[in-house]
Amino acid sequence: MSIQLPGTDRAETERLREKIATTLERARARTAGLTALDEAELVAQHSRIMSPLVWDLAHIGNQEELWLVRDVGGREPVRADIDQLYDAFKHARADRPALPLLNPQEARAYVGTVREKVWDVLERSPLRGNELVSDGFAFGMIAQHEQQHDETMLATHQLRTGEAVLSAPPAPAARVRVSGEVVIPAGEFVMGTDTDPWALDNERPAHPVHVPGFAIDAAPITNEQYLAFLADGGYERPELWSERGWAHRAEAGLVSPQFWEQDGGGHWWRRVFGTMQQLRPQQPVVHVCWFEAEAYANWAGKRLPTEAEWEKAARFDPATARTRRYPWGDADPDDSLANLGQAHLEPADVGAYPSGASPAGVHQLIGDVWEWTASGFDPYPGFHAFPYREYSEVFYGGDYRVLRGGSFGADQVASRGTFRNWDHPIRRQIFSGFRLARDLRSDER
Structure with a gap:
């Protein structure tokens, strides 16, 4: 009863x-x-x-x-x-x-x-x-x-090696063309949450954050864009990498994103759950570590967004000055809004989910790939560990970088606009990608 x-x-x-x-x-x-x-x-x-x-x-x-x-x-x-x-x-x-x-x-x-x-x-x-x-x-x-x-x-x-044991339909192709940047004006927004009943302790409490104006990519970096970095010697140029990143690149023998292979004809393929697939140019790049994302950002003359910048781009509605639960509003995601829940075993092409864009016009912030940010994993002001310290508190201040947004392998219950993931900057077996940001020029402010 x-x-x-x-x-x-x-x-x-x-x-x-x-x-x-x-x-x-x-x-x-x-x-x-x-x-x-x-x-x-x-x-x-x-x-x-x-x-x-x-x-x-x-x-x-x-x-x-x-x-x-x-x-x-x-x-x-x-x-x-x-x-x-x-x-x-x-x-x-x-x-x-x-x-x-x-x-x-x-x-x-x-x-x-x-x-x-x-x-x-x-x-x-x-x-x-x-x-x-x-x-x-x-x-x-x-x-x-x-x-x-x-x-x-x-x-x-x-x-794992061996024959494929998982299957799913291919991820959707683009429905609209998405490129370039979106400018997010300077101002305050409410970061984190006090109202989502299932939000975890590291997402709390809600607190105002002033974010200077910035530009952020309208979409995650794609395979095609990453191939240009590769072709320009991105993995052979130490000036593009931090000291730690270059040391890791050398020690781990990094030459491309994990699971990429090049055939004799110069074509790139990706191993996807036991099958070899030719790269889809407009898919977000996946299986890159933070150091690779940082090197790409340096090559592109940009940087990774901070965690606050990412969340403001994802949740803040400039028309109403309101912070929303998701980029598209407060409704739970469905398959028209985001690529989540292992419905597909790969990211969707950039432009596949126009209905899921933020009010500012930033696409695919939820689902497809976890996005590396520039921020370390630290508590919000007024943090209270609940219901146990080992969920978040023991990881604060360590050698971690925050990832945001969820991936094609994340479920909607764990992919809110406030949800925080974190991992070591060398990790790339996770379904991780990134998008870039930059400071505004004086004529853009």
Whole structure:
């Protein structure tokens, strides 16, 4: 029987309960598809920087048990004996294959048992009251956690060798031509959020930020644009790279974006989840690290946008002086607005989602590729860690750069205009790209 707090609207609570159930089911269906492999594939470590897929699977269940079954539901543990195995802070990814992990059959049974208990917890929760359950926050947090691990598992699929096991229709071609820059005038806007009920702690609190005027690319940098950098010797010119970036380029042997290969005829191809595909010129470039993006920006005579610039371009409506949830408004994304949720296994061409553009005319800020920014990962003024320090606080001030906007592998539940991702500047197995910005000239201000 559903529990209802006095004074709350029953229909509203049931709509929220239905939204939570749909969001959890969507995540679990995706997890099942990503782990529908034979045992050898699931227990293998396809890269030392990634976990075996079976670890991610059981970790998803363990986090769901800890937060929803035990904390929200107050139930007895399902498997308290495995908590240490699936604590991401206890064991480095490279060491996880040697742990006594649940095998695929055990892992599937475990996550299934946990989910059955979660359905009962959801049915009985008033979804009101303390901070953890109010507006279904804990359920939304767990759905985001699962979708983030689904994107991580998707990256593992990209790193594995062998025949393709995933399929999806090609991403859309351009519907409109998008090029050039958009000028964002100087002024204050509200960064972050206090109103999105499932926003995570690093997105909070909302706070005013004054941003000087700047120009930002109307679209992410494309394969065609990146090829021009490559052809101009971008990877052989140390003056384009920072000292750290050039050292990493040399140590890692970087000569092009990850998964690119050139054939004997000089044509470039990209390995995409087990298949070789010729580069689509107007797709946003993907699988580049921050140092590569920085070098390209130097070559182009521009720079990466700051995190505040990116968010202002994505959320601020100059006509109303209002900060919106998404570039297109406050409505949740659908397939006419953004390339999300693994609907396609690649970025869409620039110009494929004109309805998703911001009021200023900046396109494809949500979906397609995570976009590197110039900013390190730091707390907003007045930050409060919730519900645990290890989600954000322990990463602040480290060697990280913020990425914004989500990718084709990100789900809508974890790709708001305020959502913050972060990673080391050397990482490029993630679905990362970038767009450029620059300061305004005096005649443009």
